[in-house]
Amino acid sequence: MTKGALWAAVFGIGLSGPAPAFAEDPCADWVPQAKPQNASRDEVGQDLDRIMERGYLTVAVYEDFPPYSFLDGEVPAGVDVEIARLIAEDLGVEARFSFVDGGETLDADLRDNVWKGPLIGGAERVSNVMMRVPYDSAFACRVEQVVFTGQYMTETLAIAYDRASYPEDKPVPAYFRFDTVGVETDSISDFYLSTFAGGQMRANVKHYPTMQEAMAALEAGEVMAAMGPRSQIDHGLTDAMEVHEPPLPGLAKSKWTLGVGINFRYRPLAYSVDDAIYAALQDRRIAAIFDSYGLTFTPPER
Incomplete structure (x- = not known):
């Protein structure tokens, strides 16, 4: 499944008809899910102190997905890669990248790369941060194992x-x-x-x-x-x-906000990553990354 199809299936983006209305509380109609079973509580290197101690941050980005994330020869490149490097620099550590393929659903991508890990490799395959995670308040209610934060652009x-x-x-x-x-x-x-x-x-x-x-x-x-x-x-x-960018009649959403996903157990890391992205938005370092790739930058709604 393509990344576009994956996100459309999750949020109803691109489907005709009115968008769901969550005027007051986007979580009002959501019944909390059962706690996941057989999910390891022993992920290594996920908390902020451990990341600082070992000196690197692991980051999941989509593979072969220019201009966002791709290999330039053997060197990771792209907008998401450069923003991840800004985050790591702000934390005082190195960014190390895992290039991942899109799954059948965004839920599956978050499970495999953020909070549990795939069937093969398990928790060792989990990254500290996953880039290019679409933000939707109603969807965020349904995936309780992930902190959706660090909104850095609008697509x-x-x-x-x-x-x-x-x-x-x-x-x-x-x-x-x-x-x-x-x-x-x-x-x-x-x-x-x-x-x-x-x-x-x-x-x-x-x-x-x-x-x-x-x-x-x-x-x-x-x-x-x-x-x-x-x-x-x-x-x-x-x-x-x-x-x-013309008007698109009948389209529920023609714009969506993108940020990062982080395991819900590691709130201090989530706060630090969000602070780093906010600072890079304020001083236009993120805008400069888009400029360097010849792209139009639309700030996120935060």
Whole structure:
């Protein structure tokens, strides 16, 4: 499952219809879950004192996911990697990275990388911090083993388009009844465009394994536009393209906040990580990271 599909399935992001209303208390309708069984209480190196003593912080990032996290040769790179290094620097330790694949659900990713560990490797595979965790107050109620904190950016859906194909008007979803548009398979954009207006755009929605490939298809002239997260679109823009963020009728959420996930047993670590991210937002070190990758930075709602 792609990361976009994973998050859409969890939050209903990208699905048509109104967003759930949690005006007063987002946890009001949630019944606390049974405590997890057979979850080790002996994770090594998770608490803040132990991290400081050993001199490094372990960080889980998604593999092969530019511009957020990827290997530049053998060196970890990307926005999430650089932000994790800022966190580690603030703590006075080194950042060490585990590149992980997205599971079937965000719950599974958090279980495997934050609070329990996978079936093979168990607690030894748990990281101190997991980057790029979507924040949703209602979802946070359901996963009691994780502290959702350190919000560091807002991701927004956008449309990139070929300037020559649209010399005057910028394309909006209704245009794709007649024009071709590239999307990552099973992503938020795919769900949205394939169901919008009763599926009238479905024939013109062209699917690609990754957003990188959708942007490459736009560059090659295979499609007239591409839709996806703004940062991934920015990463693939060429001089022949433009990008905008149009209204998306019927979409529950076109923006979502991203932060980190930390094991609920280690609140002091969570507080320290959040403080580090807040400081880096205030002095614009995080904005500078986005600038260095040629990306648009939208601050988070904190």
